[in-house]
Amino acid sequence: MSALLRTEGVAKAFTLHLQGGTRIPVLGGVDLVVNPGECVALWGPSGAGKSTLMRCLYGNYGAGAGRILLRHRGEEIDLVTADPRTVIEARRETIGYVSQFLRVIPRVATRDIVAEPMIARGMVKAEALARATALLTRLNLPDRLHGLPPATFSGGEQQRVNLARGFAPGYPVLLLDEPTASLDAGNRAVVVEMIREAKAAGTAIVGIFHDAEVREAVADRLFDVIPHQDAA
Numbered sequence: 258m259s260a261l262l263r264t265e266g267v268a269k270a271f272t273l274h275l276q277g278g279t280r281i282p283v284l285g286g287v288d289l290v291v292n293p294g295e296c297v298a299l300w301g302p303s304g305a306g307k308s309t310l311m312r313c314l315y316g317n318y319g320a321g322a323g324r325i326l327l328r329h330r331g332e333e334i335d336l337v338t339a340d341p342r343t344v345i346e347a348r349r350e351t352i353g354y355v356s357q358f359l360r361v362i363p364r365v366a367t368r369d370i371v372a373e374p375m376i377a378r379g380m381v382k383a384e385a386l387a388r389a390t391a392l393l394t395r396l397n398l399p400d401r402l403h404g405l406p407p408a409t410f411s412g413g414e415q416q417r418v419n420l421a422r423g424f425a426p427g428y429p430v431l432l433l434d435e436p437t438a439s440l441d442a443g444n445r446a447v448v449v450e451m452i453r454e455a456k457a458a459g460t461a462i463v464g465i466f467h468d469a470e471v472r473e474a475v476a477d478r479l480f481d482v483i484p485h486q487d488a489a
């Protein structure tokens with residue numbers, strides 16, 4: 258089976274320029290492999306570097322060393338060295354990221370926020386809006402909110418908008434950063450179901466799940482994120 262996402266020797270350190278250039282090594286020697294249909298849960302104590310690794314996997318943080326290999330358009334690209342245009346294209350077509358908090362786009366209605374990545378991938382607008390509405394409804398977001406911008410929504414409502422936007426396009430690779438952190442039990446169960454369906458459809462998933470019940474329900478294995486002193 259060929260991996261959809263894998264890393265080789267990924268390392269990451271932060272340099273605090275405002276603190277006299279203090280260097281904080283976080284990750285070192287990270288070798289992660291994620292196959293189609295598999296959900297890997299990042300594991301490790303608070304501060305180990307789980308969120309940092311997620312951000313490296315999406316290309317938000319540049320890795321200091323190593324390779325992040327994503328299967329995109331039938332071949333592996335290295336997100337560490339890929340040019341920005343290729344990274345943008347990979348994010349449009351291949352890899353999705355559901356962060357904990359919605360980055361609110363002012364004045365744009367919720368259903369348009371959810372439909373936007375599907376339209377960017379070529380789906381006709383009416384179909385994308387219909388799918389957006391169906392997903393928001395499945396996630397129990399009341400109809401009356403679908404036409405409003407989510408700036409004033411509660412934390413749990415915003416998280417569900419984020420989840421709908423991330424799951425809607427059906428990316429082959431999905432990164433989930435605490436996808437149920439702000440949700441009640443009913444909505445957690447919906448998200449567990451959505452993750453299972455995505456896996457059954459062949460999606461490779463990497464997640465941070467602090468909720469043990471959710472983690473046990475969806476993760477095929479744990480990947481230890483170990484704080485590393487030799488991080489680049």
Ligand SMILES: Nc1ncnc2c1ncn2[C@@H]1O[C@H](COP(=O)(O)OP(=O)(O)OP(=O)(O)O)[C@@H](O)[C@H]1O
Binds near residue numbers: 307
């Ligand atoms: N932008 C940054 N600049 C400097 N240091 C950072 C930055 N982001 C994270 N760190 C440091 O990197 C380390 C790892 O943080 P990270 O958020 O990745 O941990 P985590 O395993 O996700 O923790 P938690 O489970 O508490 O969310 C921490 O010591 C943190 O202070």
